[in-house]
Every structure is written in structure tokens, then in C-alpha cells.
Amino acid sequence: MRQQREPIAFGWVDDEVSTAPDRDRAQVSRLARRLGYRVMWPDVRSVLPVADQVRNAAAEVVIMPEPGHLGPLELNRVMGVADVETVLPRLSFARWSTAGTGR
Template sequence: MRPTALGWIDHDSSSAPERDRAQVSILAGRLGYRIVWPDERSVLSVADQARNAEVDVVILPAPDHLGPLELNRVMDIADVETVLPRLSFARWNATAHEQ
């Protein structure tokens, strides 16, 4: 079974959401992830949607598609990858938070 990725686009940050969606999908494929997209009508945070979808990674077009607090919450649940610039953020180590 392939690992899964949540594709996330902040439509307030995106000037071309269709292009961003395509780039996120391409990166997911290159990294070996099956991509799922959130329900656009959901009022849940990105972290809650990632948790509910049980994904391994959240893929964003760019770092500005998540604020710092939400990025912190997501990293408790999943890794984060960005398309441009190409960045990888490993999820927080669960034992590090317990200390």
C-alpha cells in the first residue's frame, strides 16, 4: 500500500490554484505518495484534516500556504513538503514533546 499525502492549497495565498494543484500532485507522485485532497467546504484545520485522513505527509505549493502555528500543529501529525522552494520538514519526534 502506498503512503498517502494530503494536498493543501490556501486559496488566499495562491494566485493560480489550478497550477498549484497540478504541481502538488506531480510532487506527490515523484515522492511515491497517493494524494488525497480535503473537502473544500470543511471548517476543520489542516492538522485536523491530516489527522482524520491518516496521511503521512502534507504537501503545499509554498511555505506561505500554512501559518507558523498551523505548521507546528501539522508537524505533530505528518511530515510537510513544499513544491517551491523545494523544502522538507520532518514531523516532530513524539518523544521530544514529552520531555
């Protein structure tokens, strides 16, 4: 019998925004576990935009400590490829639908 793998969550903590990056990473990891995801963290050397890293990781969701960890333009790009969850406030955003767009 084939075991199913846990879906992937991309953990995102912007160190320039965070006042306690280790705490934020721990909170993201706890939420991911609670939601049934395995967390994949970005490669610190990557120069790719977050949305491209999410796509490359085949992540279903991006989990971050709070909405301010992504700017509005990058958040828009991320929502084109994955759902978004935040720890505080506890929010969930579904990825943009491509149904009926003629793509």
C-alpha cells in the same frame, strides 16, 4: 499476495494565497507522485483545522506549493502529525518528534 497501498499525502493549496490554484494543485500532485504518495485533497466544506484533516486522512505528509500556504501556528500543529514538503522552494520538514517527551 497482498498489495501494499501507496502512502497518503494531504495536498494543501490555500486559494487565498495562491495566484494560480489549478497550477499549484498540479505541482503538488506531480511532487506527490514523484515521492510515491497518493494525494488526498481536503473537503472544501470542512471547517476543521488543517492538522485535524491531516490526522483524519491518516496522511503521512502534507504537500503544499510553498511555505506561505500555512500560517506558523497551523504549520506547527501539522508538524505534530505529519511531515511537510513544499514544491518551491523544494523543502522537506520532518514532523516533530515525541520521543522523550513523557507522553
